[in-house]
Amino acid sequence: MSVRDTHMQKSKKKHDWVKRLKALTVCGAVAFGVLTCTQQFGDMPASAKTISQLEQEIKENNQKIQEQQQKLDALKQDMNKQQEAEDALQEQIKTINEKISLVDVQLTTINQQIEDTQGEIDTLEADIAQQQIDIDQGLDSFKKRLRAMYVTGNDSLASALVGSTDFYDMLSKMDLIARVADHDDKLVTGLMEQMEQLKSSKEQLVSKQNEQELQKVEQEKIRADYSDSIQELNTKVQQTKAAQAELQEEADAANKDINAYKAENASKEKEQDQIMAEIKRQQALATKQNNSQTTTVTKPDTTYSGGRFAWPVPGHYFISSPYGNRWGKMHQGIDIASGGSSISGAATVAVASGTVTLVKTGCTHNYKKTRSCGCNGGYGNYVVVTHADGYSTLYAHLASVSVSYGQTVSTGTVLGTVGSTGWSTGFHLHFGVMKNGSFVNPAPYLGI
Ligand SMILES: [Zn+2]
Ligand SMILES: [Zn+2]
Known part of the structure; x- marks a missing residue:
């Protein structure tokens, strides 16, 4: 598509x-x-x-x-x-x-x-x-x-040589020349040999x-x-x-x-x-x-004597932040964090029977932060379970979610594991209770 x-x-x-x-x-x-x-x-x-x-x-x-x-x-x-x-x-x-x-x-x-x-x-x-x-x-x-020799009368020899104009022709008659002028013969022969070497x-x-x-x-x-x-x-x-x-x-x-x-x-x-x-x-x-x-x-919440809801993170009972004003803002739930042992990865369970009416996942930033990464409006991965009598409970900053939308759950059904997704400064469960659409203090419902 x-x-x-x-x-x-x-x-x-x-x-x-x-x-x-x-x-x-x-x-x-x-x-x-x-x-x-x-x-x-x-x-x-x-x-x-x-x-x-x-x-x-x-x-x-x-x-x-x-x-x-x-x-x-x-x-x-x-x-x-x-x-x-x-x-x-x-x-x-x-x-x-x-x-x-x-x-x-x-x-x-x-x-x-x-x-x-x-x-x-x-x-x-x-x-x-x-x-x-x-x-x-x-x-x-x-x-x-x-010529000088000719003038002095040695006719036959002189005419033979003077008549030749070609030097090489003359050379062929070297034996004759040799007899006539031995000195000149040596001179010319030397020159000729040098000439051959040069060539x-x-x-x-x-x-x-x-x-x-x-x-x-x-x-x-x-x-x-x-x-x-x-x-x-x-x-x-x-x-x-x-x-x-x-x-x-x-x-x-x-x-x-x-x-x-x-x-x-x-x-x-x-x-x-x-x-x-x-x-x-x-x-x-x-x-x-x-x-x-x-x-x-209706009976005011403050008079509630406890026991309606089970504890959302069995084994971890340290409240790091109660319901009420915090940092100038309303903290709409309680934070349950590591007391003695690390709460990271601990199972969070449904506090009462009901139906899963909201599942938000997709947050991968499971670590403590100094500011919100904005995932799912700051709640990170979270689950909402709707119970009888107009009650809903919220489980936020989860590392993983193990229920799906529309699923029926009982008290103690594992919903997911505690994490630090969304705007969370450390591993903890943010637990919220809504009555008829408004957040109320969860403490009395948990008997604390
Ligand atoms: Zn994120
Ligand atoms: Zn919180």
């Missing part, structure tokens, strides 16, 4: 109890109006029934709150799991980013190496160019000397650079793979975030429901209070009518 449905039912019920209360006015309630009405109409008293129904609805709402709370707990667990998954993914991303940093350091080193090698190659190329110049110059001076060094450097370029490509491939992994992980992170957002939405909805049920219960409790106030008003009215109609004078 949705919250709105419950609201609609509630307003209908409210209308019902107003009608029933009007019926109650006609029947003229005596002490909670229960017995009179039950006898006249063979029906439960309207107000008490409505209170009981409201109690039931509040219980149902509390059940729904508990269900939503369980759902909320499950959602929170799911959210925690998603958060853990996200944390794990973020941890992986962090690890891979650290690896990328290492690859970047490698790449920086490799790039530096490539640059250094290029520098060496540039230097070698400059050396090679210089060597070429040296060789060319050596050749020139050689040619000049040959070979350059080849080595170029192949070294190629290897470095290969390493660079390899590292860049690794880096690209890492980047792909991070992208995949980021996609998963987005998925967990989306899942978390969905769970959060559900949790928000559950919280909203819980708050709605709580607000509904608060208004139901207020309604119960209004009904209780109306019952008291009716009772007061009935008492007044009785008093004005009767000519016989």
